[in-house]
Amino acid sequence: MSFVRRILTGVFLMSLTLGLLAYAGSLVFGAVQARMNAEPRSFPQRETVIAVNVATVEPQRISPVLNVFGEVQSRRTVDLRAAVGGTVIAVGENFVEGGRVTQGEMLLQIDPADAESALARVEADLQDALAAERDAERALQLARDELSASEAQAALRATALQRQRDLQSRGIGTAPEIEAAELAASTAEQTVLSRRQAVTQAEAQIDQAATRTARVRIDLAEAQRTLDGTTILAAFDGTLTAVGVAEGGRVTGNEQVAQLIDPSALEVSFRVSTAQYSSLIGPDGRLQGLPVAVNLDVAGVDLTASGQISRDSATVGEGQTGRLIFASITDAPGFRPGDFVTVAVEQPPMDGVALIPATALASDMTVLVVGEGERLRSAEVELIARQGDDVLIRAPDLAGAQVVAARTPLLGAGIRVRPISPADLAASARGEPPPPPAMIALDDDRRARLVAFVEGNSRMPAEAKSRILSQLEQPEVPAEIVENIESRMGS
Structure with a gap:
């Protein structure tokens, strides 16, 4: 009996287990079927809003500043x-x-011993040359006196010859006497010619002595320069x-x-590109004398000096590009030739240009403008000049508009953004509280829908739910909270 009872108990338990397993399988199958046959739930998509730094386009009169590096040198x-x-x-x-x-x-x-000896020798040579010059002058004077005497004698001989001829014509003189007188006259004339040649030679000696004296004087001056050297x-x-x-x-x-080196006659040389050089040329095609500011950072202490562009190099230079420009600087205490400095060239002022960060300008010369509904749109601008980390643009249609200060691949036309102005960043840096949020008043139906959605949201933390419900009970509710709730509701 006991054996039959145990068998029946086992059969009962096994039947009960099989029944429970079948019931569980039926429940799982039914749940799977219901899940597969149910329509998929749709959750409202919330638009992503990106916070961006913006800059305001303010057309004004600006003098572009060209910043380059240069080297101080002495003129x-x-x-x-x-x-x-x-x-x-x-x-x-x-x-x-x-x-x-x-x-x-x-x-x-x-x-100076060798130079002094050489100078003394040249001075002695000069004395010799001067003595030779004086001797030549005395010889010339003697030659001239001898010439005068020979000319007087020749005149006497000619007179004697004429007298003999007169006597012969009267029949008194003889032929031998006339021949003797003619021979004496001829000899006197020959003597005159010899004396004239002696005078010429004496004059030549004077010229030679003068030339020698001039050469010695040149040697003397050279010896004196050597001594002075x-x-x-x-x-x-x-x-x-x-x-x-x-x-x-x-x-x-x-x-x-x-x-x-003259430290008071300083100038700075700096090289610019051809495009930058073209902006420094005036209407007459010549380089303008624009003012420059020179800055030298020495151990954290800035030394500054002012100056003006004076000239540019005549050639580009082998292996170089651009143009080499020189600017004279005045009142530059502490500067030394060879200093590596920063040069700021103030260009002529321009009207109707705006200064924005260089990161706001794309390679296709467009900027992203914050338009209606705080959505971005692309706009073309004219690039005037680059100035350090900023650029100068001309865009009269964008006067007063806000543009994205730093473009990223995530930003593009049609994207909704939350602009952050430089004033907001400055206030945050000073620790000032942010401006109060925009508030809106809700009607009873809209408030009820919002409260019902928040109370029925099981995934919201209890602390956040109570805080939002307390805000919804106020007469005015922050517009940002209302917008977030309604975007989750899909309305």
Whole structure:
């Protein structure tokens, strides 16, 4: 009996288990069928609103500023070289690196013994030349006196010959006497010719002596310059650099011993592109003398100086591009030749241009404008100039409009945005509270629909639900909250 009872109990339990399994399978099958046959639920899509920084297009009169890098250099730089070789016997007190000297100050003295000896020899040669010149003049005077005497004698001989001829015509003179008188007259004339030749030779000797004296004087001047070259003087007030000679050292001819720089005659050279150079040309096609500001950052301290464009290079330069421009600077304390500086060139003012960030302008010269409903639209503008991180544009149709300050691939025409102006960013940086949100008044039906949706939303946290319900109970509700709820409702 006991065995039959256990068998029946087992059969009962097994039948009950099978029944429960069948019921469970039926429930699962029914749920799957209902899920498959049910219509898909549609959730309202919420539009994405992107916060963007905006800049206002404000046409105004702006003087574009061209920022470039340049190098300070001196307009007066002289290489001091030794005119003669020799041993340095003395140096000036200020003949050191960075020494400030005045015009005419002695910088370097080279042993003048050889130069003085050469000068003394040339002076002796000059004395000889002057003595030879005086001898030639005396010889010329004697030759002229002898010529006068021979001419007088020739005149006497001619008179005697004429007297003999007169006597012969009266039958008194003889033929031998006439022949003797003629021979004496001929000899006297020959003597005159000889004396004339002596005078000519004496005059030639004077010319030769004068030429020799001139040559010796040239040698004397050269010897004097050589002697003067043993002393190097400062050509102007300035500062010494590259000093490489000391007392007791030896230098050779034309060897550079130092460099003299005038720190008060400074200019800055900077290179610009051809397009930038074209903006600096005036209506007459010549480079304008525009004002420049030079800035040098030294250990956090800014040194500034002002100046004016003076000229540009005549050639581009091998392996270079653009144009090399020079600007003279005045009142530049602290600046030194070789300083690497920043140069700001103030160009002529332009009317009707606006300054916006360079990131707002696309490569196709368009900007994104915040239009109606805070949706973006694309607009073309005219690029005038680039100025650092900003650009100058001309767009009279966009006066007062807001454009996106920094374009990203996510932004495009038709996208809805939330503009953030520079004033909002400045207020946030100062810790000022944001402006109060826009408030709207709700009618009873609209308020009831909103409350019903919030209460029926099971996925909303209880704390957020109670906060929103308390706001919906107020006479005026923030417009942003109403807009968010209605976008979720699909209305």
